[in-house]
Amino acid sequence: MKYALFLGCTIPARARNYELSARSVASRLGIEFIDIQDFVCCGFPMKGIDRRAAWLMGAYNLALVENKGLDVCTLCSSCTSALTEVAHSMASEEDHGDMLASLEQMGFQYTGKVKVRHIARILFEQVDREKIRKTFEKDLSGLRVAVHYGCHYFKPSEVYEGFDDPEAPYTIEELVRLTGAQVVDYPGKKRCCGGPVLPVEEKAALTVAKQKLDDIREVGADLICLVCPFCALMYDGNQKGIEAEFEESYNIPVLYLTQLLGVAMGIDRKPLGLNLNVVKTKKLLERFY
Amino acid sequence: MEKGTCNQGTQRKLVLSNERIAGLLKELLDCSEAQGISACFMCRTCSSSCPIATLEKGFDPVKLIRMCLYGLWDQLLRDPTLWLCTSCYACQERCPQGIKIADFITVLKNLAVKKGEPPPGIKAQREIITQAGRVYPLDEFDNKKRAKMGLPELPTTCTVVGRLIGAE
Numbered sequence: 001m002k003y004a005l006f007l008g009c010t011i012p013a014r015a016r017n018y019e020l021s022a023r024s025v026a027s028r029l030g031i032e033f034i035d036i037q038d039f040v041c042c043g044f045p046m047k048g049i050d051r052r053a054a055w056l057m058g059a060y061n062l063a064l065v066e067n068k069g070l071d072v073c074t075l076c077s078s079c080t081s082a083l084t085e086v087a088h089s090m091a092s093e094e095d096h097g098d099m100l101a102s103l104e105q106m107g108f109q110y111t112g113k114v115k116v117r118h119i120a121r122i123l124f125e126q127v128d129r130e131k132i133r134k135t136f137e138k139d140l141s142g143l144r145v146a147v148h149y150g151c152h153y154f155k156p157s158e159v160y161e162g163f164d165d166p167e168a169p170y171t172i173e174e175l176v177r178l179t180g181a182q183v184v185d186y187p188g189k190k191r192c193c194g195g196p197v198l199p200v201e202e203k204a205a206l207t208v209a210k211q212k213l214d215d216i217r218e219v220g221a222d223l224i225c226l227v228c229p230f231c232a233l234m235y236d237g238n239q240k241g242i243e244a245e246f247e248e249s250y251n252i253p254v255l256y257l258t259q260l261l262g263v264a265m266g267i268d269r270k271p272l273g274l275n276l277n278v279v280k281t282k283k284l285l286e287r288f289y
Numbered sequence: 290m291e292k293g294t295c296n297q298g299t300q301r302k303l304v305l306s307n308e309r310i311a312g313l314l315k316e317l318l319d320c321s322e323a324q325g326i327s328a329c330f331m332c333r334t335c336s337s338s339c340p341i342a343t344l345e346k347g348f349d350p351v352k353l354i355r356m357c358l359y360g361l362w363d364q365l366l367r368d369p370t371l372w373l374c375t376s377c378y379a380c381q382e383r384c385p386q387g388i389k390i391a392d393f394i395t396v397l398k399n400l401a402v403k404k405g406e407p408p409p410g411i412k413a414q415r416e417i418i419t420q421a422g423r424v425y426p427l428d429e430f431d432n433k434k435r436a437k438m439g440l441p442e443l444p445t446t447c448t449v450v451g452r453l454i455g456a457e
Binding site (some may be wrong): 048194 | 321340341344345372373374375376377378379381391392395396398399402406407410411414415418422423424425427429431432433435438439440441442443444449450452453454
């Protein structure tokens with residue numbers, strides 16, 4: 001199984017724990033990642049500014065992948081949604097002639113063959129459950145995990161061809177359960193992390209994130225498991241800031257799905273980037289190391 | 290939304306000429322994302338699904354749709370609350386009329402940028418992406434850190450995005 005690995009902007013600069021753990025876990029499962037040096041931003045941060053520019057950036061990235069005859073594996077949910085939208089729109093009746101001509105002027109062609117898949121979706125859809133189980137060396141029974149899906153992992157649903165269910169999501173929880181860990185449900189599971197408004201209205205963004213931390217603390221989960229570096233920024237990177245702002249105390253570790261699976265696979269802390277998580281994970285994971 | 294709040298903070302003088310407003314209106318209605326908005330019957334499923342509308346009184350997806358239908362273009366395109374939309378798609382997923390609400394708000398943001406009054410930071414973001422090809426440009430120091438972790442080196446410069454979109 002071979003995919004072009006699309007890292008996007010945030011992960012290689014600010015979420016190397018996600019990149020490290022994704023590469024480690026994929027390698028255990030025999031998924032080969034091809035790095036493409038010429039990738040640029042997926043276009044998502046450009047959408048609010050100029051949709052056409054965003055589309056062009058997405059299509060340029062997909063053209064690079066198509067040229068190599070590969071499909072894309074994404075790690076960031078925002079990249080997933082931006083690239084999936086471009087891939088999906090190519091299959092629609094919309095006319096892209098004008099934009100494709102802009103690409104062609106630069107010597108690139110995109111015909112719409114590339115499939116875009118988030119790593120969690122690949123694990124859910126493409127990898128046999130038994131194969132995943134066989135890589136596990138540790139039983140994570142006893143860990144109470146609150147899963148945060150975020151938004152762009154499966155929305156807007158019209159471009160995701162029926163993957164998961166935005167009103168009753170289940171795919172990540174199913175993968176977490178394979179480790180033996182217990183998934184705990186909580187109110188507000190579907191709530192957005194608030195990240196996109198952080199640069200515009202910090203207090204509002206932190207309040208949205210706080211609501212989820214409150215809900216998760218209330219049900220007594222040991223950790224939050226998620227699949228997007230923006231969401232991680234809100235719950236892990238900004239958890240101390242939220243505690244200070246609202247005079248609260250949470251101390252809830254936040255792990256990427258790939259980190260959690262990596263712990264179950266018996267992979268060391270460093271190749272999972274666990275030392276890079278802001279809220280410390282050492283005590284939580286003590287019995288596995 | 291409180292009654293009569295849709296003009297809040299927008300008491301400045303009109304700076305758009307009528308021709309410009311007509312141009313923007315046409316541009317908005319030409320976008321497939323905005324075409325369904327007249328089907329809105331104000332059930333407010335969007336408002337009650339929105340993670341921001343419950344916190345910030347000034348922001349409400351249904352308000353943006355109404356302002357658009359009432360032709361309040363000038364107020365709409367300089368409404369700073371446009372930028373409070375997180376694009377979480379909760380409204381769009383649940384709209385019983387199938388209105389692409391989040392995509393419609395993205396169109397409004399695009400028009401607000403064109404009109405020349407986006408919040409500070411938005412233009413800067415465009416510049417960074419256009420020049421560096423990424424939101425967080427990487428430098429040699431980043432690559433050294435990456436190499437130490439066994440991660441592949443990544444380019445520290447990029448001209449392709451500038452060529453792809455810079456001219457527009």
